Amino acid sequence: xxxxxxxxxxxxxxxxxxxxxxxxxxxxxxxxxxxxxxxxxxxxxxxxxxxxxxxxxxxxxxxxxxxxxxxxxxxxxxxxxxxxxxxxxxxxxxxxxxxxxxxxxxxxxxxxxxxxxxxxxxxxxxxxxxxxxxxxxxxxxxxxxxxxxxxxxxxxxxxxxxxxxxxxxxxxxx
Numbered sequence: 398x399x400x401x402x403x404x405x406x407x408x409x410x411x412x413x414x415x416x417x418x419x420x421x422x423x424x425x426x427x428x429x430x431x432x433x434x435x436x437x438x439x440x441x442x443x444x445x446x447x448x449x450x451x452x453x454x455x456x457x458x459x460x461x462x463x464x465x466x467x468x469x470x471x472x473x474x475x476x477x478x479x480x481x482x483x484x485x486x487x488x489x490x491x492x493x494x495x496x497x498x499x500x501x502x503x504x505x506x507x508x509x510x511x512x513x514x515x516x517x518x519x520x521x522x523x524x525x526x527x528x529x530x531x532x533x534x535x536x537x538x539x540x541x542x543x544x545x546x547x548x549x550x551x552x553x554x555x556x557x558x559x560x561x562x563x564x565x566x567x568x569x570x571x
Contacts, residue, residue, distance in 0.1 A: 406458040406459045406538060409455045410455065411459075413453075416451060416455070420452070439520040440521050443517065443520075443523060446528070447528050451528075454531045455531070457536075458535070458538040458541075482551075482553075485547075490547050492540075493540045494540075496536040496539040497536075503532025503536065510525040
């Protein structure tokens with residue numbers, strides 16, 4: 398079960414990376430069509446914005462799993478290993494709690510847009526919930542991954558190299 402969550406985070410994170418690639422292609426195509434052929438599209442900007450929202454939030458769980466989020470360690474590097482371990486557990490639990498708030502509130506917003514049939518109001522006029530659904534979907538995965546990582550850090554045996562029980566920041570739990 399735990400590895401399945403890791404695999405889902407890896408899959409969604411990989412999709413996020415490919416979404417950024419697709420965004421570059423769409424916007425590159427739009428620039429050529431608009432400025433070379435004087436024939437702008439009605440879809441490239443809005444679809445790239447939709448992809449951007451999903452890609453940005455979709456990669457968050459993988460970044461937590463790999464410990465690749467930006468972090469400031471000026472104070473935590475001064476802590477003894479066991480204190481660093483529990484500081485990291487607390488930080489991961491805090492991420493999970495905040496993510497669950499976003500799931501609750503973001504889910505309500507997306508559901509409301511779905512029920513009311515709201516659209517983006519642009520020329521493409523996509524359903525608004527398509528982008529809004531990224532919040533509850535991606536933040537739920539983030540919350541689950543953060544809880545899993547907190548458990549990994551809390552339950553990891555003390556390491557022999559003097560770093561306490563902290564797993565490797567790039568490959569936790571491995």
